[in-house]
Amino acid sequence: MVETVDIITPIVDNPYTFGAICAANSVSDVFAMGGTPLTALAILGFATCDFGPPVIKKLLSGAIDKLHEAGACLIGGHSIEDNEFKLGFAVSGVVDKNSLLKAGGAKAGDILVLTKKLGTGIITSAVKKGKVKQTYLNEAIDSMLSLNKTASKAAVSAGARAATDVTGFGLLGHALNMARGSKISLAIHGEKVPVMNKVKGLAAAGAVPKGARNNLEYCSRSTTFSDNISDGDKLVLSDPQTSGGLLIALPPEVIKNFDRKMKRAKHPYWIIGEVVKGRGGIIVE
Secondary structure: OEEEEEEEEEOOOOOHHHHHHHHHHHHHHHHHOOOOEEEEEEEEEEEEOOOOHHHHHOOOOOOOHHHHHOOOOOEEEEEEEEEOOOOEEEEEEEOOOOOOOOOOOOOOOOOEEOOOOEEEEHHOOOOOOOOOEEEHHHHHHHHHOOHHHHHHHHHHHOEEEEEEEOOOOHHHHHHHHHHHHHOEEEEEEEHHOEEEEHHHHHHHOOOHHHHHHHHHHHHHHHHHEEOOOHHHHHHHHOOOOOOOOOOEEEEEHHHHHHHHHHHHOOOOOEEEEEOOOOOEEEEOO
């Protein structure tokens, strides 16, 4: 059995879409472990004076549809009176213990792949503040609604050594967790990391959420940046993601098998670096 729980506050206005994003975000941890989600319990906080049954029904409808897509079902939940709207799910799933993907398990020589572009935190924050047009949110929404189900199955069947989903601590934070857990270091090629449209420009202008700066401050203690990595690029790598992709460590001899499975499913991925000998640090070059 694998268990996980995740709760977020609204990042889009449409209740159906927000519910679906919440569900995709919550089941992501199960997929990151190479597991299959089965059931979910909803955790909802809202002000009853501001939101009524029609909004809640749309919210849960979006969540249920996305959970069904993931192979799970909503079996109940709990709501509380809360001035700040929030929704999340406690998800139960199963995994073959011989195929369990852990953050700690990468070995020197492994290839690092990322299955979604970075930038959801920066884009959603910029739209809220009116710094970019609402249309730039579309790419982020499509990414957040995309499940990590296909990438998880491809990683397990190909023989991945380790994986983690990239969420609130940004790529650097989750990569650092993998490096420390595996007692190795990760070398990330900055120019190969996929980034959403407009994100680099916003980061260069300093238009980033507070979480990105906090993540960078923490990760910088264990990260070596090449001189060609700008301050804006560092913030992009630290951007907190909602329903982000998987960071997977694959032995080089199985990368072709993984590539074949991902292409068959028409699911993108990017090779962004490799695992090297070290003591739990990150090298960005």
